[in-house]
Amino acid sequence: MSSTSFSAQNSEPKKPKASTKPAGPKWHRVGHDLLVIAIMLVLLAVPFWLLIVTAGKTQAEALELNMSLPHKWMLFQNFATVIHDGRMIPAFFGSVIITLPAVLIAILFGSMASWILARRATKPVAFLYALGISGLILPPAVVTVMMLLKMIGLSGTAVGMICVYVGIYLSTVIFFVTGFIRTIPPSLEESMRVDGAKPARIFFSLILPLLSPTIATATILLILYIWNDVFYALFILSGKMDTLPLNLYNVASAGLYLNNWHLIFAYIILMSLPLLIIFALAQRKIISGITGGAVK
Amino acid sequence: MGSRKTLMKQNYPLSFLIPAGVMLAIFFIVPTVMNFIYAFTDWSAFKNTINFNGVDNFVTLFKDGTLMRDIRITLIYAVCIAIFQNVFGLLLAVLLEEDTRLNRFARVMFFIPVIMSALAVGYIWQAVLKTDGALDQMLSLILGHHVTTGLLGNTTWTIVVVSAIQGWKWMGLAMLIFLAGLKTIDSDVIEAARIDGANGSQLFWKIKFPLLAPAFTFNVATSLLGSLNGFDMVQAMTKGGPGGSTEILNIFVWRTFGQGLYSQSTTMSMILFILVAIIALPVIYLLRRRERNVF
Numbered sequence: 001m002s003s004t005s006f007s008a009q010n011s012e013p014k015k016p017k018a019s020t021k022p023a024g025p026k027w028h029r030v031g032h033d034l035l036v037i038a039i040m041l042v043l044l045a046v047p048f049w050l051l052i053v054t055a056g057k058t059q060a061e062a063l064e065l066n067m068s069l070p071h072k073w074m075l076f077q078n079f080a081t082v083i084h085d086g087r088m089i090p091a092f093f094g095s096v097i098i099t100l101p102a103v104l105i106a107i108l109f110g111s112m113a114s115w116i117l118a119r120r121a122t123k124p125v126a127f128l129y130a131l132g133i134s135g136l137i138l139p140p141a142v143v144t145v146m147m148l149l150k151m152i153g154l155s156g157t158a159v160g161m162i163c164v165y166v167g168i169y170l171s172t173v174i175f176f177v178t179g180f181i182r183t184i185p186p187s188l189e190e191s192m193r194v195d196g197a198k199p200a201r202i203f204f205s206l207i208l209p210l211l212s213p214t215i216a217t218a219t220i221l222l223i224l225y226i227w228n229d230v231f232y233a234l235f236i237l238s239g240k241m242d243t244l245p246l247n248l249y250n251v252a253s254a255g256l257y258l259n260n261w262h263l264i265f266a267y268i269i270l271m272s273l274p275l276l277i278i279f280a281l282a283q284r285k286i287i288s289g290i291t292g293g294a295v296k
Numbered sequence: 297m298g299s300r301k302t303l304m305k306q307n308y309p310l311s312f313l314i315p316a317g318v319m320l321a322i323f324f325i326v327p328t329v330m331n332f333i334y335a336f337t338d339w340s341a342f343k344n345t346i347n348f349n350g351v352d353n354f355v356t357l358f359k360d361g362t363l364m365r366d367i368r369i370t371l372i373y374a375v376c377i378a379i380f381q382n383v384f385g386l387l388l389a390v391l392l393e394e395d396t397r398l399n400r401f402a403r404v405m406f407f408i409p410v411i412m413s414a415l416a417v418g419y420i421w422q423a424v425l426k427t428d429g430a431l432d433q434m435l436s437l438i439l440g441h442h443v444t445t446g447l448l449g450n451t452t453w454t455i456v457v458v459s460a461i462q463g464w465k466w467m468g469l470a471m472l473i474f475l476a477g478l479k480t481i482d483s484d485v486i487e488a489a490r491i492d493g494a495n496g497s498q499l500f501w502k503i504k505f506p507l508l509a510p511a512f513t514f515n516v517a518t519s520l521l522g523s524l525n526g527f528d529m530v531q532a533m534t535k536g537g538p539g540g541s542t543e544i545l546n547i548f549v550w551r552t553f554g555q556g557l558y559s560q561s562t563t564m565s566m567i568l569f570i571l572v573a574i575i576a577l578p579v580i581y582l583l584r585r586r587e588r589n590v591f
Contacts, residue, residue: 064428189307202307235550245528
């Protein structure tokens, strides 16, 4: 860095900055940006580059894992292969029919319970609240859940899987929503009550809409957890139904795609697309939702 | 008083608790109770009856060394992840704190691993780290001779490598939470400290870091819990190997279940439950108390 450019920097009038850091000289800024780029190259570009180039290779080429470009891009042929041979379409619909109802039911039931748990301040209710959020910390008993579903005839079905997810994630919803309702003044409900509205009406037309920011956060978290889950799905669905991660697990470990890195990686790209698209579209909202819900 | 109670009942009917209560009772509480019962039976795929056999499962698991080994591995895994995820997350948050265009772009990029499935992340990193994988290839090219790092074949260090990858997956979320914490710090406090002559590192360790306590609680709690309940990442990267050195409790639960040894599987599931209860609850309690002392 030459001394002329340094002094030129200093002679510039200092602008007031809203940020918490002092406005450093320009070389500082450039150094920072180079550091950010270097970290991104090492931590993100390497694995994602490997993912994309390998997914575009032929089987022979993909056997030896490296960062070089494919001689001939086969990405879309590989996509076609995994969609066709990997039974990806039924797995996608399996994921959708399980994730959507599970999230909706957990949010609805959780919010209803949270309203009561937040407003009624008695000892028994406090105990119920503690019980309600215990699942946030304590792990579900996955083997006996499976046995229970067998006993009531729901094992291997979407309904059984939905019920298990609702049971696991209700705690998360109750935790987020109860905390949020406590910040809503109860006086808002009074005017409706004066007009003779019943609790159900007050809940659905007043409380539920007010909850939308925290419900948005909980929805994002639940979709992330449920869409990507493989552990519970392995036990509960036990091969009778497919979801995307379960299918990826099966094809990658069944030997069908053993060392077929190009197909595994093509599958991973396709499987990640739905959530990536949702994230790309609602990125700002998702980020503010998650941070807003967590640190209060 | 009496009328207030009836008003409460009228305005906030307990019936609203029923749907969630029923689901929680059937699909969470009942299985948990069953877990504590079936752990003391000889339930397996090889018998038609289920009989109580006392503490036989515990004795068997303890004697062949699996019980203590898997508990130890699970604890190491959880502690390593709590450290990696928070250190990575905090470094990223400090690095990307200012709202420049590049920083905003980097924040979005670091969030992509968070939304990907842990299974997929596990396969990608297996391809990078396995013997003669992408890392070995790159190092061989740079150094000019054949290099094998063997990061996934080491009975001592592989568990640390796997937890670092788990930290990599979640660091974007930890970063966001820390960033949100940094944003809530009052700029007057920073200004006052600077006028008092605090330098950059003093400003960070004496002012910002303590004020990040709530973000810290959230991150430590979620990383601890996530890793104690971990499965996907380890299954994708090592399947518990080499030589069982990365066999966290849930890997054992799945493996033993697959062998038809249901009651042993249940026993380990119960051990996990107890482990989480005696570790996570006090940790969260202590971190909460620390928050209160800061403010």
